Amino acid sequence: MTVVEAYVGRNKLHQPDDSSNLNPEVLSLINEGIAQNTTGNVFVPKEGGEAEISGSPTEKAILSWAVKLNSYILHLGGLWSTYTLERRALDHEGFVAKGPNMNVAFVTKEKELIMPHFDKILSGCTAKRVLTLAEKLLSKGKLRGIRMKHVTVEEGKSSAEMMLIGSGVLVCPVVQWDEQVIGDGKEGRILKALFNLIVEDMESAPPTVRIPVPY
Known part of the structure; x- marks a missing residue:
């Protein structure tokens, strides 16, 4: 499964995995929404290379899309996996929230x-x-x-x-x-x-x- 269409508000992203025209705050909200609502995981090898993504077919598709979306400005380097774990553990005010499905x-x-x-x-x-x-x-x-x-x-x-x-x-x-x-x-x-x-x-x-x- 892959993400073939993406919308921000009512505007369609003509290239669904291109975040170059997105405001950083919008990208942050997208990241938080995905991190809070998925139990999948993204592992980025320290030595570099392709990210390893686990989860259901739907989660893998969404996480793969998120990785591509972030690669334009975050260069990954473990940032997405860290972000996912931190956002999953904390709410939007920075208080402890929950673990994945727990x-x-x-x-x-x-x-x-x-x-x-x-x-x-x-x-x-x-x-x-x-x-x-x-x-x-x-x-x-x-x-x-x-x-x-x-x-x-x-x-x-x-x-x-x-x-x-x-x-x-x-x-x-x-x-x-x-x-x-x-x-x-x-x-x-x-x-x-x-x-x-x-x-x-x-x-x-x-x-x-x-x-x-x-x-």
Whole structure:
């Protein structure tokens, strides 16, 4: 699949992958829109060469188009892959948003579970369930608080625990962000407790909502 037509506003780009006439702010919005709405990836080898693009056929087509669009003024060099990862993690105001197809949550050094507001990101059903189940840890004194808030990158990197939450991974630890080690660099106690709670919750559901899958 390939992108054969592209429009900015109501104006058609006669060469869909030519951004030479685009305002940099418009290109930035295009990049942000693609980065926030795709789970595909772009890998640009450090030694140079063609970018490697993964994802569904539609995502690969859109990402390939974006790479060509950016090559006119960014010269790539890893900029698109960095941009994609950063934009996927942050909202337009620079606060932590989410991971690819997953929500993100943190445990502060004060034992508070925090998660970015759902107003600008996916309100994942697994994340919502984790917030509900976390009340059990609150009642046991393992957590001192649970709340939704705007999380800065600095707060995220200085947290005691960081985790990705989604139906595919349930609750998955993040032990390093860029060069910053999160907590002690190991899977945290709160994360383990939340993982066990979500698994127990799934296994305890009545047969009417559970479908056995033969392996």
